[in-house]
Amino acid sequence: MIYIIGSGIAGLSAAVSLKMAGYKVTVITKKVDGGSTPIAKGGVAVAVSVDDSPELHAEDTIKVGDGLCDIRTVRYVTQEGKHAVETLQSWGFEFDKGLRLEGGHSRRRVMYKTDETGGEIFRFLLTKARSLGIPVVEDMVTDLIVKEGEVRGFVTKTRGIIEDADKVVLATGGYSYLFEFTSTQPTNIGEGIAMAFKAGAVVGDMEFVQFHPTVTKLDGETFLMTETLRGEGAKVVNEKGERFLFNYHPKGELAPRDILSRAIYIEMLKGHQVFMDLRGIEDFQRKFPVVASYLARHGRDPKKDLIPISPAAHFVDGGIRVNIRGESSVKNLYAIGEVSDSGLHGANRLASNSLLEGLVFGINLPQYVDLQWEGITTGDGIMKTLKLVEDEGIDNTLTLNEIRKLNWENLGIIRNHEKLSKLTSVYYPSKSRPEILISYLTALAADIRTESRGNHYREDYPFKDPRWEKRIYFRVSNS
Ligand SMILES: Cc1cc2nc3c(=O)[nH]c(=O)nc-3n(C[C@H](O)[C@H](O)[C@H](O)COP(=O)(O)OP(=O)(O)OC[C@H]3O[C@@H](n4cnc5c(N)ncnc54)[C@H](O)[C@@H]3O)c2cc1C
Incomplete structure (x- = not known):
């Protein structure tokens, strides 16, 4: 039996593809419609138009990745994109006609379906998986079982071993x-x-967290205010109505994502409130039906009301180090989609490349599962070995929300050694609290990387340093 943990685009596309290739599969997921896929909006980047090519797509990906992309993975994913979407279409999924242009792309190559591409693909794949008889079971996986260097199973919260x-x-x-x-x-x-x-798996690139500049939360419902709104004339203002972004970048609202995130964050640190002003967008309802219905749900009128916004953590580039097959450094353990560190994104992700990554690694998995295990290579990266710490006896009562606040303030958009070392002194490589372990690895990597690159910004090292054109990896110590 092949067990797939997680029911986003990566897990479900792998499940369907494996099942159709004749394998027995079961999906275990903490929450069927949890994760990022059901709420992902924009689309899937694929070189399909006549004036485009996988090579051009690869070039754009590498440029945004700021020196840390794994070239082999970039070539593989950009080449395989067409096959992956064609396979999805052969299963019955229909994209809308046309291709969108997004920031960082030199060609129109974003395939989409309405304003909710991720949600549409998620619902399609879930229905397909169920129609093929694949069990999709809600349960939370807590640990992997490894014997003689191979993964043999796992532990779940309600089903046990x-x-x-x-x-x-x-x-x-x-x-x-x-x-x-x-x-x-x-x-x-x-x-x-x-x-x-x-x-025992190697993890890498943990410091690279991408922040989206314009996210809102009305009555507790989080919502991404897409880039296209700004392209269509939405303004970002403070409570005095000032378009302060021009103080940070000549392009104002159309500046790159990381600059916008920093500018809005600094304005908030100065005590200002930040809003999106949608009043200048003509024909709002027709152009942005999903945003319009979100606002209507919360009693806001885009013709009258300013919408409060903040930058927000959106995507992580790093995770479990894998090769292009999805193999980790532990035999029989694959990692695909955002949980992995395939090297596709390097130090920053090109928009719409992550749904693509999940789809390529998921759909292609049957080609590899019976091959001899190859595992990973780490090249000239830095490898740090860490000892796991038992939680018993540690006086650490931090709640998840306290950790989230600490991370936002100290590991967020603007980092420095003082803030990061504060975190590495309260967090530790926890054996039983994943939120502490992951926060520790992210803070430690961010502290070690004494430069600014991609989406990692250090105010005490504000420039890119060519000596840092290498990854930081972590592995658990055996002793
Ligand atoms: C609002 C938003 C908009 C986005 N828009 C785009 C876009 O337009 N284009 C693009 O390319 N990318 C976009 N992204 C990023 C993209 O959506 C994600 O990178 C991608 O969907 C990740 O897919 P995944 O299958 O790897 O993981 P996810 O979709 O995040 O799914 C993770 C799954 O794992 C399960 N899970 C977690 N922990 C456990 C556990 N312990 N045990 C069992 N199950 C577990 C969850 O329940 C969930 O089913 C967006 C992200 C967000 C948040």
């Missing part, structure tokens, strides 16, 4: 929910990365 696994595929998403402000759902606190790390 499951030991009939031929392979385990982790597709548990990222850890953006470990930040107070986030665009993702509470399921995503990095549990998959924590259990793999404890089982």
Whole structure:
């Protein structure tokens, strides 16, 4: 039996693809509609138009990745994109006609369906999986079972020990929910990365967390105010109505994401409130039906009301180090999608490349599962070995929400040694609290990387340093 943990785009596409290739699969997931996929909006980047090519897509990906992309993975994913979406279409999924242009892309290559591409793909794949008879079971996986260097099974919260696994595929998403402000759902606190790390897997690139500049939360419902709103004339203002972004970048609202996130964050630190002013957008309802219905649900009128916004943790580049097959450094343990560190994104993610990554690694998995295990290579990266710490006897009563607040303030958009060392002194490589272990690894990597690169910004080292063109990896110590 192949067990797939997680029911986002990576897990469900792997499950359907494996089942159609004749394998026995079961999906175990903490919450069926948890994770980022059901709420992902924009689309899937694929080089399909006549004036585009996988090589151009690879070039754009590498440029945004700021010196840390794994070139082999980038070539593989950009080449395989077309096959992956064609396979999805052959299963019956229909994208809308046309391709969108997004920031960082030199061509129109974003395939989409309405304003809710992730949600549409998620619902389609879930229905497909169920129609094929694949069990999709809600339960939380807490630990992996490793014997003689191989993964043999895992432990779940309600079913206990499951030991009939031929392979385990982790597709548990990222850890953006470990930040107070986030665009993702509470399921995503990095549990998959924590259990793999404890089982001996190498993890890498943990310091690279992407922040989205414009996320709102009305009556507790988080919502991403898409880039296209700004492209169509939405303004970002403070409570005095000032368009302060021009003080930070000549392009104002159309500046790159990381600059916008920093500018809005600094304005908030100065005590200002920040809003999106949608009043200048003509024909709002027709152009942005999903945003319009969100606002209507919360009694806001885009013609009259200013919408409060904040930057928020959105995506993580790092995770469980894998090769292009999805193999980790522990035999029979695969990691696919956002939980993995495939090297596709390097130090920063090109928009719409993550749904693509999940789809390529998920759909192609049957090609690899019976091959001899290859595992990973770490090249000239820095490897740090850490000893796990038993939680008993440690006076640490931090709640998840306290951790999220600490991370937002000290491990967020603007980092420095003082803030990061505060975190590495309260967190530790916890054996039983994934939120502490993952926060520790992220803070430690961010502290070690004494430069600014991609989405990692250090105010005490504000420039990119060529000596840091290498990854930081962590592995558990055996002694
Ligand atoms: C608001 C938003 C908009 C986005 N828009 C885009 C976009 O337009 N294009 C793009 O390419 N990317 C986008 N992204 C990023 C993209 O959605 C994610 O990177 C991608 O969906 C991740 O898919 P996944 O299958 O790897 O993980 P997820 O979709 O995050 O799924 C993780 C799954 O793991 C399960 N899980 C977690 N922990 C456990 C556990 N311990 N035991 C069992 N199950 C567990 C969860 O329940 C969930 O089912 C967006 C992200 C957000 C938050």
